[in-house]
Amino acid sequence: MKIRIRIIWLLSTTFAILVLLFSAFVYVLSSNYVFNDFYDRLKTHTNTTIRIELDHRGDKEFVKEFKEEYLEKLPEENSIIVALDKQGKPLLNTKQSKEDSHFIQKVIRYKSGQERKGNLLKYGVLYVDKDGKSYVVYTSARNMYYTKYKNYLGGLLISLFFSAVVLIVVLSLWLSKRLIKPISDLSSSVHKIGTENLHFRIENKQERDELGELIRTMNNMLDRLETSFETQNNFISNASHELNTPLTSIIGQADLMLSKERSAEDYKTALNHILEQAEKLNKKTKALLFLARTGFDGKKMTIEKLRMDELIFETMETVNRIIPGNKIQFDFESLPENLDALEIKGNSQLLQLALSNVLLNASKYSDNQPVRIYLTHTKEAISVHVQDHGIGIPIQDLSHIYDPFFRASNTTSxxxxxxxxxxxxxxxxxxxxxxxxxxxxEIGTLVSLVIPYKS
Incomplete structure (x- = not known):
């Protein structure tokens, strides 16, 4: 199911349920109000009956006229007065049913009471006159207003419900289209991206929301992809050149020797040249293979506890054998007071190879000038810094120093x-x-190897 359909379905269903619950709530409250209002009318009629029939004041005629003129006649209204004997028992006549008897008993017990059977409602009170005689006075009538009101309110709420559902569906269509449009635009933009136009970036109009964050992430990914493709193209170009040069030299030298008879000395010179070029080719091929292997995630490499100072000294011994008389010096003052900070986890051979590459470059490109090694550390990592005062790297070449076979423009010698x-x-x-x-x-280079303690 498409996201837009899901949004429409979810919004429509949610709001329809809310409208339905609200309508039911209004219906129930309105029904209760209608019954309570009718009970108030019955109470007024009951009290008026008491004033007319039982109250011994001289305003009976006035109250009777007032009732006839101003009080609305209720449907099937019937006001009944039941006298009580000295023991408080009702003096019932034969016309009164068992239900009336139960209701009268209820009024006697609670001093007042109300009862409903269908749309027939009753309200009664216990009244004691000036002579101490007790009476139960109650009025019954049919609540025809409720029937009419219920039909009207029910029809109105049903009409409003279906109208609201239609409105909700229309609003959901409009809202879903508005919400999905940025995603549709993003999808269209992504379809335009290919290997031939990795420079293309998605326009971000949603800077402050999650979609804007997604677009920024995708643009960052495109930055990395573009860099990766450029690096790959540079790698292929440089690797082709680096491998083709010795191969061309070998083939050219062999063709030259085979073009005519040569002296033994010429053949010996040619074979030495071919051997030299083959050795260069062999070194470059091995370097390529090792570079490819170290490009993996390294899950299978052997990890062990190491002391960083010992690793540095072992690497310096290796460099001393390759470049005798170098001026690489370790700054012992940079050693931490807590020697536990020197312990790391890693692969000894690989870390020695990484550090030796940096030390050899520092010594070579500084014409064997002094090179300083020192340590710094934080709670998360320890860093090995190699500082030289050599030829440095031109600023325009810094962005390419990690491209395989790339060499800075000032390293031709x-x-x-x-x-x-x-x-x-x-x-x-x-x-x-x-x-x-x-x-x-022309000032120098500082290379820092940062190794986390939890590697």
Whole structure:
């Protein structure tokens, strides 16, 4: 069932039930009011009968005239006076039924009373005159007003109910169309998006509600998708170039050697060149495969307790073997007083690889100038900071440093493949951490590896 139909059905049903309950409430209250009003009329007629028939004051004729002139004659009205003996028992005549007898007893017991049978209503009181004689005086009449009123009110409420249902359905149609329109517009906009126009963004006219939040989320997702596609395109372009260069060199060298007979020395030189290019190709291929593996979620990697200072020292030993005489120094003053803050959970080999990539880059791109390593920590994470004073990264290249095979425009005189930082970022993601790079050209670079304690 479509959302619009569900909205119409839900609103119509809900309001119809509310209108029905309200109509029933009005009907019941009105009915009670009609009966109470009729009992008040019976009470007035009963009291008037007492004034005329039993009261010993001299205004009987006036009251009788007043009753005949101003008091409305009720349908089948009948006023009855029943005398009581000295023991308080009613002196009934043969015309009075058992029901009348029960009603009279009720009036004697409670001093007054009322009774209803169908539309026949009775009201009576116990009256004691000046001579001490007791009487039960009651008036009965048929409430024909209730029958007419009930038919009129019932018909009116039924008409209003069906009119309200029609109005509710119309309003529900209009409201559902108004509510669904932003969603329909969103659906139409989403259909326009494809790989060829990922730059397209959905116009957000619902800034302050949940739909506006959804549109903002979708636009953010499109930002990430566009970046991902651009990164993928750059990766394919750079990878093709990086792999094609050694292959072209190998094929060209082989074709040259096979074009005619060569000396043994020429063949040896050519084979050494081919071997060199093949080794480069092998390194790039392995780097690509490792980069792809670290792009997974890392659920299967081995996690163990590690000491961050020990991890740093082991990595520095590895870097010392690769770049002898480097000037990488660890700042021991940055060690926390509480050594428990140095304990993390992670994969030792991957974290060493990530840190070694950063240290090698820092030493290489600073022409072996001093590189400082220091630690900071919070309640949530510990951070390793690597500060160099090298060539830095041009500002226009900072947004591409995580693209595989991308190399900054000022690194042409340095060897490298452009795999280190993308690989390091993947490793940090596997540990629910992050890498942060701050750099200024010709000033230096600060790389921070943030590793949460609960990784």
């Amino acid at each position: 340095f060897e490298g493949y452009g795999i280190g930082l993308p690989l390091t970022r993947n490793i940090m993601r596997q540990h629910q951490g992050k890498i942060i790079v701050h750099s200024e050209e």
